[in-house]
Amino acid sequence: MRLFPVVLLCALATTTAYGVDFDRCLKSVQNGDHGTGRIGATDNEGNILNDVQNAIGLTYTLCVQACGGGPEPFDWSTFSREFSAWLLPWLALISQLPFGPKDRLDNIESVLLTVGSPTLAAYSLALTVLNGRWIARRFSKYTYPNVRNAVRALSSLQQAPIQVSDRDGLLASLIVLPQNDEWWKELIEWLEYPHTWSVSAVTSIAWVVIAYAFTVVDSFTGDLSPDWVRNTCGQSVASIWLWLLPVVVGWLLVSPKCNEERLRNAMLRANLLAYVATDSQVLLARRLSKDHHAIDLALVELEDDNLRVDERNTAPVYNFARFLPWVQSVETILLCLEAASARCERHESVDNDNEWVLTQPNEKPDMRHRMGNLRQVARYCTMEGLQLHPSRKSRGRWGPNVRSRIITASLFALFLQWGTWAAIIIVYFTPTTGLGCRSASYILFGVLSTLVWMLLLASSLLSHCVTASRPNRACRWLSIELRRLGKLVATFNALWIVATCFFQFTNFYDNCYCNSAVFGRRHSAFNVIVIVFGDTSRRMWDAWIGGTFLGSGVAIIFVTFVVLHINPTLPKELESQSQTEDICVCRCN
Structure with a gap:
């Protein structure tokens, strides 16, 4: 837990000390400060242009050469606005999860397990x-x-x-x-x-729903400026946390x-x-x-x-x-x-x-x-x-x-977890399109969440085998170690998703490497700095609309499943x- 503030401070220090200005870099390339001809100036699709004056993007190599490898500088006003609008409501909603043990450490562990593995949280609820x-x-x-x-x-x-x-x-x-x-x-x-339901629970849920609605509306009312497009990643942040809403609502309906x-x-x-x-x-x-x-x-x-x-x-x-x-x-x-x-x-x-x-x-x-x-x-x-x-x-x-209940609960848990694809789709099709730092972070979160569920489910099955039948020392050891590993991965994953959201708000991901989608594009990576209307922007709008409906639809279907099975x-x-x-x-x- 102590590593998180250290990582955050390092990120802030890095973005402040080595901040770059992509608009200025692009201007210098257009002015011919780094040469003329086919030096790496691109259009929205990554095609290299002969005339640098028409450049609206840069290849990864040229981006590093012209701008450096650091991120854009940290802006407190932007950070506070985005954090309070897109992440804080979800963090506040965590307090409405049902707790039980007297020991505070056990309660903290249950929170880390829930945030670190939405798959496991949804599985227990469905079960x-x-x-x-x-x-x-x-x-x-x-x-x-x-x-x-x-x-x-x-x-x-x-x-x-x-x-x-x-x-x-x-x-x-x-x-x-x-x-x-x-x-x-x-x-x-x-x-x-x-x-069960209380004033604080209803207020927290309403806050989240309204904040998410504002996020979606804000995403579709911009002017396609670079800052606006990068800031609309707040919609992806809201989508990656959307699983929390049906889980909290589900437990309030069940009233454990x-x-x-x-x-x-x-x-x-x-x-x-x-x-x-x-x-x-x-x-x-x-x-x-x-x-x-x-x-x-x-x-x-x-x-x-x-x-x-x-x-x-x-x-x-x-x-x-x-x-x-x-x-x-x-x-x-x-x-x-x-x-x-x-x-x-x-x-x-x-x-x-x-x-x-x-x-x-x-x-x-x-x-x-x-x-x-x-x-x-x-x-x-x-x-x-x-x-x-x-x-x-x-x-x-x-x-x-x-077996049928395990399979049914597993399918619905995975269905809710991989509604995460809504967030992945949004950032994947936002220029520069492709697998980048943000989308890769979301995929890692989903993969680790699923892994935690698999480890702890296997641990519980082995534990029951040891308890209900003849004791087996090897199965007992394996069950304990799988449980420990699962909780360790869940703790890392919980800290990772929070850190990922902070990195987006602090401009830590706004560097040549992440903005060029090097993960997915490899040698053809490029950084779109200015977005113009065209096929790319239309695909981006379609992806945002599809991601919004996907995330919201998954949440609604899961809550409907809970409503149909309670009482x-x-x-x-x-x-x-x-x-x-x-x-x-x-x-x-």
Whole structure:
């Protein structure tokens, strides 16, 4: 982090001490100060002219000879205007990203990971909304009490590492016993700590949208002067940050529960209400000498586990690391719930001595059918004696529909990331056309962002393999090193994109090398200093229009994807019977 201000100061010092004036250089060439004839004076297309007086551009060799290799001088008024109009709104919008951990360093790390890899940020967001829709559909076929609450609770717990335990009948008791209906209700109520819309969030988003609109309008209302054309690179800066808008809006729509302290307190308070069946009676779980619960957070357990350190960070950008463990926890709960629902549909009581009392289809089963001892409750949540559809008998270590969700989330994440091409197109077709310093910087940002996503996704898959199956020392080491490398690259990439924007505003890129597009043109590189109306300017206008529609369209499509997948239809909750409530009060007392 300390290197960034040093690099910026060096850039400012360089542009101030060795500043050049391209207009003056061109004038000197036109006056014949560097010779006449075919010395390297060009037109807009890079064609070498016989008459230097008609020159509007210079070959790279002549540019260095006439102007030197340094950039144009730094202009504070220009820098402050462009920075505040085109970059500052986006940097301010970063503050609206959802944070979670108590540790400030963890929050800074999540910001660097988001900025350094928009692909990863969009992937975690897409995965989250897909998971919410998947779990709602997965549980929709069951009609046992608390199915709806289970979906809401498990969806909200995607931002935290959860652990599920069926030891001593804890999970079976949590699902079957009517006393635990209150546990589900209270957990849902205490989890209502969303990161959602606020005045500051709306203001930041409005500021960004208005600034981007002004940038676009300014790009199409100039006079094609060299300074104006170079300054319209502000549109490319806005386009390279356009991914941030749908990510922030998406998380505000999802409203993740990611505050670590509140998540911990919510689970702690709910577990104080949990009941568990024993051999003789039903007791509060906290009265037993147990140090575990049916559903709990693994924040403490993962604190010293170097393999699964990302799972502990409750910032939503880390949902990619919690995805597979979360699916396994959901499936464990679903197994118990599926068995209980199937037995309930067959009119089986937990205690077979209780004759089944018919109820209305939309009502909970009588409380007496949900009471029993530890052995009976545990058996009620197993598949013993039940016949299931063949497709439900095989359960892999990964979980159902995992591959399709990973692929879908990946495609949308890459789609949003490579909307970066809008910025690349804008600078690529701005004279001098071709691959130059600015477009190459944007391409590098996109490539490194994608690389970070690949590294961390591979790390999470290896971590799950090591955790869910036989431990493998080589896979464990590889997972840890891939994670470290991915975060290192993300940190560099975050600093790189900010530095790239600063370089544009400080004229650091306004030198013969960058303006001549040497990266792409090689030996035919040339620097257009004056732009005239013609094919080049028309292509430039088309590129700017196309880039604007491309970047805006990608952002709108991604937000639409999030909107269509949030708030899925939840399973219908069974209604309570008045007599059941009276009996429950008596039994609980």
